[in-house]
Amino acid sequence: MELKRVVVTGLGALTPLGSTVPEYWNGLINGVSGAAPITRFDASKFKTQFACEVKGYDPENYFDRKEARKMDLFSQFAVVAADQAVADANLVEGTYDPDRVGVIWGSGIGGLRTFQEECVNFANGDGTPRFNPFFIPKMIADISAGHISIKHGFRGPNFVTVSACASATNAIIDSFNYIRLGMADAIVTGGSEAAVTEAGIGGFNALKALSERNDSPETASRPFDKDRDGFVLGEGAGALILEEYEHAKARGAKIYAEVIGGGMSADAYHITAPHPEGLGALNVMKNVLRDANIKPEEVDYINVHGTSTPLGDISEVKAIQTVFGDHAYNLNISSTKSMTGHLLGAAGAIEAIASIMAVRHNIVPPTINHFTDDDSFDARLNFTFNKAQEREVKVAMSNTFGFGGHNTSVIFRQYND
Amino acid sequence: MSEIAEKVKAIIIDKLGVEESEVTPEASFTNDLGADSLDTVELIMEFEKEFNVSIPDDQAENIATVGQAVSYLEEHAK
Numbered sequence: 001m002e003l004k005r006v007v008v009t010g011l012g013a014l015t016p017l018g019s020t021v022p023e024y025w026n027g028l029i030n031g032v033s034g035a036a037p038i039t040r041f042d043a044s045k046f047k048t049q050f051a052c053e054v055k056g057y058d059p060e061n062y063f064d065r066k067e068a069r070k071m072d073l074f075s076q077f078a079v080v081a082a083d084q085a086v087a088d089a090n091l092v093e094g095t096y097d098p099d100r101v102g103v104i105w106g107s108g109i110g111g112l113r114t115f116q117e118e119c120v121n122f123a124n125g126d127g128t129p130r131f132n133p134f135f136i137p138k139m140i141a142d143i144s145a146g147h148i149s150i151k152h153g154f155r156g157p158n159f160v161t162v163s164a165c166a167s168a169t170n171a172i173i174d175s176f177n178y179i180r181l182g183m184a185d186a187i188v189t190g191g192s193e194a195a196v197t198e199a200g201i202g203g204f205n206a207l208k209a210l211s212e213r214n215d216s217p218e219t220a221s222r223p224f225d226k227d228r229d230g231f232v233l234g235e236g237a238g239a240l241i242l243e244e245y246e247h248a249k250a251r252g253a254k255i256y257a258e259v260i261g262g263g264m265s266a267d268a269y270h271i272t273a274p275h276p277e278g279l280g281a282l283n284v285m286k287n288v289l290r291d292a293n294i295k296p297e298e299v300d301y302i303n304v305h306g307t308s309t310p311l312g313d314i315s316e317v318k319a320i321q322t323v324f325g326d327h328a329y330n331l332n333i334s335s336t337k338s339m340t341g342h343l344l345g346a347a348g349a350i351e352a353i354a355s356i357m358a359v360r361h362n363i364v365p366p367t368i369n370h371f372t373d374d375d376s377f378d379a380r381l382n383f384t385f386n387k388a389q390e391r392e393v394k395v396a397m398s399n400t401f402g403f404g405g406h407n408t409s410v411i412f413r414q415y416n417d
Numbered sequence: 418m419s420e421i422a423e424k425v426k427a428i429i430i431d432k433l434g435v436e437e438s439e440v441t442p443e444a445s446f447t448n449d450l451g452a453d454s455l456d457t458v459e460l461i462m463e464f465e466k467e468f469n470v471s472i473p474d475d476q477a478e479n480i481a482t483v484g485q486a487v488s489y490l491e492e493h494a495k
Contacts, residue, residue: 066434066451130466133458 010089052341108345164402234341238349261292306335
């Protein structure tokens with residue numbers, strides 16, 4: 001059977017750099033850091049006291065109080081970003097069959113704050129269970145897709161993918177597959193995360209995964225720099241409307257880019273450490289290129305996973321050099337996590353948006369905070385350090401990898417009428 | 418209005434996000450104040466916490482209006 005073409009027709013973003021897609025993109029191309037001291041809780045006793053929070057977020061700007069109280073922050077972020085994307089795509093009732101519009105969302109953790117609060121309340125009591133009836137439906141990761149569908153009446157395929165930091169990319173790939181197989185006309189996809197809580201920061205600190213550069217939060221996320229010391233936790237959401245090409249054309253939708261491939265692989269190596277030779281990363285890039293049916297030489301830009309951890313950055317770059325050979329030197333590589341921090345299960349969504357905007361505007365957002373070269377990396381590679389670069393970006397690849405050894409990659413191609 | 422009635426009203430306004438004027442003794446949680454089944458469970462739990470009582474499920478089923486909540490609590494609150 002012939003696979004259908006899939007295009008991106010709407011975007012939404014609620015990020016540490018801004019609460020709309022234009023604000024987010026503007027922050028990216030100007031090299032703005034979203035990191036700052038933590039405001040969501042008192043972090044004074046924590047090893048890491050900063051994060052990339054969504055700035056100035058007030059639920060009452062988006063929800064009535066009763067509605068907001070029943071939704072964990074990660075679900076609120078999901079609904080806000082999805083609303084933006086639906087509006088941006090001009091998906092108005094009557095122009096689509098609601099039974100054929102789905103929601104496939106990604107979240108690595110779900111309602112961590114809700115889980116933490118309910119357990120703390122129980123622990124502080126006398127052993128009598130007084131769990132709130134909204135505890136479970138607030139906490140479970142899949143409720144985000146449920147909320148989006150309830151709000152908009154989208155009755156097609158509906159679920160959430162959970163693969164740690166690869167979650168949103170898995171959601172995008174699933175959406176791409178369902179649409180190209182003809183099982184849906186459009187899918188709201190993306191991901192959201194809100195793990196800047198005591199349990200989130202404390203848990204990642206215990207893993208030694210976070211930067212502890214408390215004296216300079218805005219320079220802490222420094223992928224590929226010699227002195228990188230871990231990732232910076234971020235929060236927020238990204239949403240994309242993926243749509244079958246003929247369906248999009250028929251309703252006169254604007255088209256941002258075409259999705260041409262999705263790839264998945266596993267390291268099968270360690271729960272948190274990447275494979276030292278980047279085997280899973282290598283395989284996922286081979287898989288996505290094969291799925292997209294393009295040569296490595298056709299890729300112009302890779303938005304890398306590049307979290308700013310000592311080991312992860314090295315294994316991903318090794319894999320890129322193996323897959324791309326000499327073409328690796330022609331590529332622009334950048335880690336936008338240097339600016340946004342690491343949004344865990346939402347990372348793949350906001351990085352897909354960065355890749356799509358790069359393709360649309362022919363600008364590569366930078367890897368900021370480069371101070372000192374690391375000899376581990378080939379100096380001939382172009383990491384787009386510190387300043388955005390203008391170049392033609394016909395094809396962009398977005399990689400995300402998650403704890404558990406989950407690797408995902410998607411490819412977007414410039415769309416011309 | 419009794420102190421209990423005042424507190425009940427405040428809890429309902431807070432949890433259901435309704436206007437004070439809507440919280441009349443006859444108002445039904447589900448039919449008039451927009452509560453779903455989970456909201457109703459949460460309200461009962463809040464009453465238990467605020468008034469330090471335990472409301473058995475078979476009695477909770479009979480508390481469907483503001484007035485029924487107030488009279489139950491006036492009778493059972495410690």
